[in-house]
Amino acid sequence: MATCASKNQTFSLNRLTLFILNTCKHVSFAEGELVLIKLKQPDNAVGKRLNLHVNGYVELILVTSGSDESVEAQKNIMAERNVLLKSLKHPFLVRLHYSFQTAEKLYFVLDYVNGGELFFHLQRERCFSEPRARFYAAEVASAIGYLHSLNIVYRDLKPENILLDSQGHVVLTDFGLCKEGVEPEGTTSTFCGTPEYLAPEILRKEPYDRTVDWWCLGAVLYEMIYSLPPFYSRDVGEMYDGILHKPLPLPAGRSEVVCSLLVGLLQKDQHRRLGAIADFLEIKNHPFFTPINWDDLYHKRITPPYNPNVRGPADTQHIDPEFTREMVPNSVGRTPELNASTSSSNAFNGFSFVGTDDGFL
Numbered sequence: 001m002a003t004c005a006s007k008n009q010t011f012s013l014n015r016l017t018l019f020i021l022n023t024c025k026h027v028s029f030a031e032g033e034l035v036l037i038k039l040k041q042p043d044n045a046v047g048k049r050l051n052l053h054v055n056g057y058v059e060l061i062l063v064t065s066g067s068d069e070s071v072e073a074q075k076n077i078m079a080e081r082n083v084l085l086k087s088l089k090h091p092f093l094v095r096l097h098y099s100f101q102t103a104e105k106l107y108f109v110l111d112y113v114n115g116g117e118l119f120f121h122l123q124r125e126r127c128f129s130e131p132r133a134r135f136y137a138a139e140v141a142s143a144i145g146y147l148h149s150l151n152i153v154y155r156d157l158k159p160e161n162i163l164l165d166s167q168g169h170v171v172l173t174d175f176g177l178c179k180e181g182v183e184p185e186g187t188t189s190t191f192c193g194t195p196e197y198l199a200p201e202i203l204r205k206e207p208y209d210r211t212v213d214w215w216c217l218g219a220v221l222y223e224m225i226y227s228l229p230p231f232y233s234r235d236v237g238e239m240y241d242g243i244l245h246k247p248l249p250l251p252a253g254r255s256e257v258v259c260s261l262l263v264g265l266l267q268k269d270q271h272r273r274l275g276a277i278a279d280f281l282e283i284k285n286h287p288f289f290t291p292i293n294w295d296d297l298y299h300k301r302i303t304p305p306y307n308p309n310v311r312g313p314a315d316t317q318h319i320d321p322e323f324t325r326e327m328v329p330n331s332v333g334r335t336p337e338l339n340a341s342t343s344s345s346n347a348f349n350g351f352s353f354v355g356t357d358d359g360f361l
Contacts (some may be wrong), residue, residue, distance in 0.1 A: 093169045114165075114313065115166050118164065118249050122227075137217065157172075157217060158219075218265025225254055261274070
């Protein structure tokens with residue numbers, strides 16, 4: 001998330017999964033600002049199992065807050081909460097069940113999804129067949145189109161934010177960089193995203209619109225097809241130069257129709273990009289997606305091309321061991337001293353939420 005291209009750390013905690021977000025370096029924020037922070041390579045975890053009584057399986061996200069700490073990838077966490085509270089009802093978007101806070105931390109309780117990140121599967125398999133890539137791209141495009149219908153621009157589409165559920169369907173998560181209130185003809189200008197997937201207009205620091213999400217979809221599809229994001233380089237400056245100025249490389253061996261879609265999505269001029277006029281409808285109507293019955297897709301009547309074969313809610317075979325091996329020393333519990341000093345404090349009024357149609361608690 002954000003410009004440090006950091007990665008969620010996941011911990012199997014019996015009936016819960018804890019996503020930890022920690023500090024990076026280099027950008028100062030005002031005292032008291034609520035921030036979402038991630039770390040590229042953390043030294044240790046910062047969370048612990050919660051004693052929640054649940055009759056289903058959920059995913060728990062721990063979010064740390066900070067004041068004038070120097071960080072590189074921070075976002076106002078209330079933006080994510082606000083998006084999650086917009087009664088999002090879409091089969092390929094994660095759902096919020098609860099949010100609550102302690103004196104030091106904020107928590108989201110979301111759907112539990114243990115089929116693994118798309119990033120994890122790409123690392124293991126390098127690339128996907130066109131039919132498999134088409135299936136994932138279609139489900140992601142459906143979710144993005146739905147967000148756009150609510151005037152929400154996602155802005156951080158990448159394989160790390162695309163999860164697979166136990167059946168192999170896509171679940172889009174992490175709404176920390178979402179921008180609300182972007183009308184069909186509206187623009188915004190915040191410089192944010194992940195380097196490999198930034199659209200040219202963001203790099204040029206120009207006003208941009210919802211078509212940045214279609215650029216990101218093109219970048220993710222390109223990675224699924226060719227193993228790496230377009231214009232990828234370990235030298236970020238060189239990569240940015242490619243995004244801004246170089247023609248799209250399309251190595252041989254892929255169909256004309258997928259190359260046509262990639263060219264349309266990865267059009268450097270946002271006004272000529274596929275989706276610039278009719279948004280999601282243009283994506284749906286591209287010949288690459290001709291095999292897709294969109295109604296069947298939405299209702300999950302299409303069998304996913306890959307089944308994670310998850311053995312149960314506690315199965316973490318698709319979670320990178322780098323994360324499941326992490327220690328979880330911290331707790332949401334508070335000492336008596338801390339209770340006494342903070343009992344009258346509620347730093348983030350209105351953050352807590354309980355879903356009205358929930359049966360978890």
